[in-house]
Amino acid sequence: MAIPYEASGRTQQKSRTRQALVDAARELLAQGSTPQVEHAAERAGVSRTTAYRYFANQRSLLIAAHPQISPQTLLDADAPDEPHARLDVFMAAFTRYNLGWEPQLRTALRLSLDLPGDRPVLRQGRAIGWIEHALEPVRRTRPDVDVHALAVAIRSATGIESLIWLLDVAGQTPQDAAETVRRTAQALLTAALADTAR
Secondary structure, three states: OOOOHHHOOOHHHHHHHHHHHHHHHHHHHHOOOOOOHHHHHHHHOOOHHHHHHHOOOHHHHHHHHOOOOOOOOOOOOOOOOOHHHHHHHHHHHHHHHHHHOHHHHHHHHHHHHHOOOOOOOOOOOHHHHHHHHHOHHHHHHOOOOOHHHHHHHHHHHHOHHHHHHHHHOOOOOHHHHHHHHHHHHHHHHHHHHHHHHO
């Protein structure tokens, strides 16, 4: 069985080189480009030949450069317990996250669309868990509400895809887009609570 390049000899140096390539790719993504391996190599001051030992193609580089921030929640411990107020706090944090990582998330979306039928490593659906945590008071007080289905609905209408449409197609400012997705999330919560209360 062959030993991966990074796992043999001078592993600390190789780890630093790999990280330099990833950092360079992230910088380029943040500037709005979708870098090839050779672009990251040039930015990092690494030869193309060396760079391709770490990343065989653009996709593997972009996967490595994708945001690795994966907290269990986007809410602080002192987040409110009232469902609507808690969802507002979550949506503010979720939108900040999406706008903060917008170039990288756009790239992730582009890659996922290039591979129909395949679920790339980039698209893990972690936001569903974040939203379910934000809706935890609903789970406790309203067992008749399908919290997972509600979280999926909120994610579908408020994630990076919706923000991109609001910014690029609807022409909203980031602040207006943040308010639009916040109101959409609140409307979905209100509808879910009303539907099951009947």
